[in-house]
Amino acid sequence: MNSDTPIKILFLAADPSNASRLRLGQELRDIKERLQIAKERDKYLLEQRESVRIRDITQAIFDVKPQIIHFSGHGTSKGELAFENEVSNYQLVEPEALAAMFELFAEQVKCVVLNACYSETQAKAIAEYIPFVIGMNDQIGDKAAIAFAVGFYKALAGDRTIEDAHQFGCIEIRLNGIPEHLKPVIHVNKSLIITAKPRIVGAILNPFIPQVGRVEDPQQFFGRKREIERVFETLNSGSSVALIGERSIGKSSLLWAIRQQAETRLTPPRKPIYLNLNEVSDEKDFYEALCFEVGIQECRGYALTRVLKQQRPRLLLLLDEIEKMTWQGFSRQVREQLRGLAEGNDAPLRLVVAASVSLNQLFPDSHEIGMTSPFQGICIEERMNLWDETTAREFISHRLAPTPIRFTDAEIMQIVKASCGHPKELMQLCYRTYARYVEGMQ
Secondary structure (H helix, E strand, C coil), X not given: CCCCCCEEEEEEECCCCCCCCCCHHHHHHHHHHHHHCCCCHHXXXXXXXXXXXHHHHHHHHHHHCCCEEEEECXXXXXXXXXXECCCCCEEEECHHHHHHHHHCCCCCCCEEEEECCCCHHHHXXXXXXXXXXXXXXXXXXXXXXHHHHHHHHHHHHCCCCHHHHHHHHHHHHHHXXXXXXXXXXXXXXXXXXXXXXXXXXXXXXXXXXXXCCCCCCCCCCCCCHHHHHHHHHHHHCCCEEEEECCCCCCHHHHHHHHHHHHHHHCCCCEEEEEEEHHHCXXXXXXXXXXXXXXXXXXXXXXHHHHHHHCCCCEEEEEEECHHHHHCCCCCHHHHHHHHHHHCCCCCCEEEEEEECCCHHHHCCCCHHHCCCCCCCCCEEEEECCCCCHHHHHHHHHHHHCCCCCCCCHHHHHHHHHHHCCCHHHHHHHHHHHHHHHHHHHC
């Protein structure tokens, strides 16, 4: 799978609420860590989608265009995989249905990893169309599944083949003293490897990507200069920040841009720590993730406060999807501790949190007894607005500048009007318009 362009990995996770809970957040974090510390870290791009429903699968593949798909979740003894329905309960998919879907992506996807119990039946069916497919031939425990993922991606990032990576994943299980190393099974369709031709990529790449998800490339980030200036002004004045804006307006991308600029723009400097709460399952998982990212032994309560007060440099904690803290499994105490850690001029933490509504509205707990929400008075709210016509036009011009294609004024007006200034909608409409131009040139 050698290539001059990064290999994209799509991590799909489903953990229905009426099933036994899995440590999917830990698995994702461990995979990220392996790829980030690899010598050739730029060779792989990891995208994730959590709480995946049936209708989300093909959309995620369309959006990310991955060469490797990794599913982490539940499987049944009949070989079905469990995704989530509209109320987050089980929705099963039979092997033949999933295999038929992968047939349609056979030119793009080269490897599928099904890190779920009894998934070998699915793997066999999918291997009719995909060169490398890994499944589990029995029920597999959380620790073994995570160990396999660590070993697999460690080897892959070490420039080993997929077949080698499978073996390293099994070895990782054994090294951890877990007697389940024979459960991950790889199916290799050699006829597809022999006859497969590299996918031809158009000479003119569509500049309107990513259509969804976080923008991590500073060159692609656009249109939030005012917000960034105000965020750093607020942080340097000694307060924390809450980014408030409707869903998919670009809060995650803005958080990431703040993370990238924090070490040079904060006075005094602080080490930025980014956490997406969609990657944690509950309060315990949150503390584990926080301590891991800080680089300290797992702890909470006073022990955590004591350790963080000694931490140098101080920390900037960026929390994405703060709404997750309203879910079952999170108590008011975790927010109160964050408040305590963020108080004072030399506070161990400064916070930047992203939410779709005001924090007062999001966390109304204890108002009935005259108390305030834990984040009130700590986080100064910064509103993220929709783009006006001028900003939208500047964005389109910025993305089109390196290409030979230019949209007509009528097309731009139609895009701006149809998107209502929403960055995500604007991006997707531009992507389709650009794709039509390319199709007309081929």
